[in-house]
Amino acid sequence: MAAVVWARCFSRAWLRRRAGLGCGRHYRAALCAELKQPLAIEEVAPRPVQPHEVRVDVHFCGVNFADILACCGQYQEKPHLPFTPGFEFSGTVLETGRDVSTVKEGDRVIGVSTFNGMAEECVIDQKRLWQIPESVPLREAATLPISYGTAILALEHRACTQPGETVLVTAAAGATGLAVIDVATNVLQAKVIAAAGSDEKCKLAMQRGAQSSVNYSQGSLKEAVEKLLGMGGQDCSGGFCWRHHCFCACQPSAPEECVCHGGVLGPIPRPELSPLLRDPFLGCSVLPATAHPATHWSSFQAGGGQ
Structure with missing residues (x-):
């Protein structure tokens, strides 16, 4: 039942961002605070980007069976509560660390994250990001990586x-x-x-x-x-x-x-x-x-x- 309720809250590709928010402000994230319960949308403080990391303005996040399992406590990896689900996402690069060479600010990307994808921003290692062609819509791209x-x-x-x-x-x-x-x-x-x-x-x-x-x-x-x-x-x-x-x-x-x-x-x-x-x-x-x-x-x- 929890999976059904949770699935009703988020479609297969989740549109995430309100216009006008910058990376210096708190951003919204979907938090699993209690297993087998609906997710809560809360404000989260951004963390600094490490030299090899990239901050992505997340536009869409895929919803996978693994996300449902994780929120029910049945996935092989059991993150500490509260956590933000989301293994795959698409968006644009907001900020790069000093050692990042694969992408630059403004690039359209898809990423595979160890959770944390269901948020307005995601900080991720550059090795987990790939640029996507302009012809590929971000909505469709979000569900490709997994x-x-x-x-x-x-x-x-x-x-x-x-x-x-x-x-x-x-x-x-x-x-x-x-x-x-x-x-x-x-x-x-x-x-x-x-x-x-x-x-x-x-x-x-x-x-x-x-x-x-x-x-x-x-x-x-x-x-x-x-x-x-x-x-x-x-x-x-x-x-x-x-x-x-x-x-x-x-x-x-x-x-x-x-x-x-x-x-x-x-x-x-x-x-x-x-x-x-x-x-x-x-x-x-x-x-x-x-x-x-x-x-x-x-x-x-x-x-x-x-």
């Missing part, structure tokens, strides 16, 4: 996806799912199987570039993917089988490769894998699958492959 950053990390850096390979994207109609489809199809020239929970969502994924789709509310996702890949005769008979192969197989036994991305919501079949999946980097990025197609961890339960 979803597309995750997609690029998963597909290109972790899975090393090659042209012609197959990527199975679950939750394909979400922000990250659509970003993965876009990057896999239009940048890396891979083939995409989109999996979603309704025909409408599957249609959206196909419109965005997926070559085929599976509605996993209508039957076994594993069986549907095996059919699409022509793998019906192979021994992949249980939910944890795919997860096991994702980690343990050293030689591919299938002609195509799929990517497994996301965190574990259910029990972990092998105790020695727990430390890997609790690691903040691995838990929110990707683990390559080179034996059988793998899907999002939460698609499977201990009893089988539904």
